Amino acid sequence: MELSGAEIVVQFLKDEGVKYVFGYPGGAVLHIYDALFQQDDVRHILVRHEQGATHAADGYARATGKPGVVLVTSGPGATNAVTGIATAYMDSIPLVVLTGQVPTPFIGSDAFQEVDAVGITRPCVKHNFLVKRREDLALTLKKAFYIATSGRPGPVVVDIPKDVTDPNVRIPYEYPREVKIRSYNPVVKGHPGQIKKAVDLILGARRPMIYTGGGVILSEASAELIEFTRLLGFPITQTLMGLGAYPATDRQFVGMLGMHGTYEANMAMHECDVLIAIGARFDDRVTGKVAEFCPHARIVHVDIDPASIAKNVKVDVPIVGDVKNVLADMTKELRARKQKPDAEALRQWWARIDEWRGRNCLQYDRNSELIKPQFVIEKLYEVTGGDAYITSDVGQHQMWTAQFYKFDKPRRWINSGGLGTMGFGMPAALGVQLAHPDATVACVTGEASIQMCIQELSTAMQYMLPIKIVNLNNRYMGMVRQWQEFFYESRYSHSYLEALPDFVKLAESYGHVGLRIEKPEDVEGALREAFGMKDRLVFLDFITDQTENVYPMIAQGKGHHEMELAPYCKAPQSGERELA
């Protein structure tokens, strides 16, 4: 087959099984857009801002496990995409981002719409390429997809100069089925000796704790995790990125850990004697003060990226490998052993955890006249039967969703954890809805975050994507306000949002349905009404209590045992130590 560079790009995407490309045209990619126009296999989704394209592709990737694909032009197209690329990078999400570049003879001449896309994106990609010869195009694209999706996934940028896609020059094309990169061979199988050591440690534990993260979801290892955890009967906590890999409604799940995790999860971390960390990277929002992190624990750490191991916290048994394999191998080894975990020690440990649980740390004021944001999420959970895909933006609403929506399945909770990118939620939801056209998809957001990519309401209309937007409108950058209340003596510097738009009218002006809800008793009805409109985007503007804070909380620089609980939480039970 003889194809032009532009046709190679499109044909390759088709051969690679790519269904959607999220993009925005411009001079440097016009040849590619022309090739896209002449076929129907690869569907192009036109966004309204390149940041939206990257987030939508990212949402698609998180909801499916397949790589998200983005196409943007050179210069401002590429720079607009950077925030989304960095967002995917921090959460290890597979993206392939094609950026147009000025023609090769112009590179380096400050040509019109020239930026050094490879240079700008280098620190926030897994890898990037500049394709200088059309003969290299197909293989480079294959490498990009391979690198993005294997090992620890991540975004890969392929920068393509305009002359490389010249429609008038054709060369032979064959889809490269396989690619080998001599310098890149991720380890997927855990070392058998290390697995034995880990199992020894696990079986000797008296106060064990399983701590899992996004790696379990990336590895598609939910089933293995559930089997392993149930077999042992140990308590399990998950990071913000790990939620859903183990069912939140299961008794062994003690809630999220970290800064806004549950009291029981964090106290159990503090007192455990063996910690089994699986596909989690000991982020500072999780560990709190590192010097006081799990002071009594010996630590097993399973991660596919050797650089994640012993980066922030020293571990006793490192295992490099894919979670899915390692969990299966550990379970097999456990079953082969005669020794079982000490049942009496475990019983006492659970009794202690149940005491902490008894504090009911996620309690909030249920008698308020104002809409409590937590209440909205509880109702959202009920109305969607706990089975929706939920994306979120960044702030208090994100934490409340993580705390109150009990995710029982992986890939249902889609948020920007590592970079914390406001503006992520709505475009991501569009990608999710495209991936799962019949599924219920909601974006929980705040009035500040939603405005960062509000233009994508137009994309949603163009492609008839009936997502539901749950705006927890507290008229504040609530998370910022909370920190100012706690740490800056309530000096609310620039965190109040004046001159907010009328979101109902705004939604309507894009052709969607808008609802404003101001009373607690209207919350459930509005949600039911909105989720009943299967083919419409509904923007639900919940006017919530402005003063509500996210609890519990570990202030920065504090240890897991130094959590601050909400004022309305139950007092400590008899026999339980008072908080420090």
Place this chain on the structure above:
Amino acid sequence: MRHIISLLMENEAGALSRVAGLFSARGYNIESLTVAPTEDPSLSRMTIVTTGSEEIIEQITKQLNKLIDVVKLVDLTEGAHIERELMLIKLRAPDAERRAELKRLADIFRGRIIDVTDSTYTIELTGDGDKLDAFIGAVGEGTIIETVRTGASGIARGTRSLHL
């Protein structure tokens, strides 16, 4: 602790900037960095001299290994190794007495005079960093017009080697 990390990487445009960028982005020290293609033109060999605690050096080697372009890596300081650096140094040599003294010093340090004018000598010297420092100390600061050093290159002693 000072470490000498030696690595083979794909001889690709931008590979060097990935290494340099990694060090600046993560705040690692670079004392010196040398790079040139090997006998296999598809590969470059790089020697990086860095300092840091054991934990930091471990992260540095892991992060370098994680770069897609890095094919193989060894921390030479973990075994016996040889380290060499080349220095070119231009010195004031205005009169016979001074010239004789510099010639003598160059001989002692096994340097070679590679360029001469009526007022200067340019000397080439190889050795480890300490030896080059010692030479600089011996000629005295007032004598030096210009120095240029390559940074260290390293290789393991014995039969151990870094190759594909």
